[in-house]
Amino acid sequence: MHHSTKKWIFTKISSIILIPFMIWFLVSFVSIYDKGYLEIIDFFSSRLSKVLFSLLVVIAFFFYTLTISEIFEDYLHDEKTKNVANKVLNLFAIVVPILTLITIYNLN
């Protein structure tokens, strides 16, 4: 299978999976965003919240990394700039979810 076809299929599959997680997060976030520290910690102390939030972060970074690299493909003319931009994008897609997951599984 061609690289671009594979990328397109991964983008589409991740976009479908992401929808219910976005809905869950949005409703949950709206209900807690203005609450105090202890109430937010209480939200993340639930196993369900931890699992759903982790899946949201991992799938969302996967999806956005693929889609934003497409935007780079369309609008960045210089190959070197595009490569650097994609490397930074991939680095963020690894580092930020790992740090987030470590954090929420270590909240007391």
Add this chain to the structure above:
Amino acid sequence: MQNNNPLSPHLQIYKWHISSLLSITHRVVGVINYFALILICFWAISLFFGENFYQPFENILNTFFGKFLIISLCWTFSFQILNEIRHLAWDAGFGFDLKIAKITGVITLIGSFILTILFYLVGRNFF
């Protein structure tokens, strides 16, 4: 390596239609949601460093600007969800007819505002 792929033309050469408006909005909203996702991760990470470290986040989110950010997030997520479903329908071969594409475009745009209100009200336990 020399890449001879054609690049997207500049936006100003197009005459605006609902389809082109939603297409560029979809891209812009995608980028906004990516940065929002990073901010959401920083928000979660900040909890790890204790109550004092989290305080600025709490202060900002409790202002009028904070509420504006949350409602904006509701809209950008809503728009992306609806337009993504529209794209998935196209991928499955449905809705390509020009008239249908215009109708689904209008539904996506109006629906995104309705969904924003719904998400906010459900989240705030108005029902």
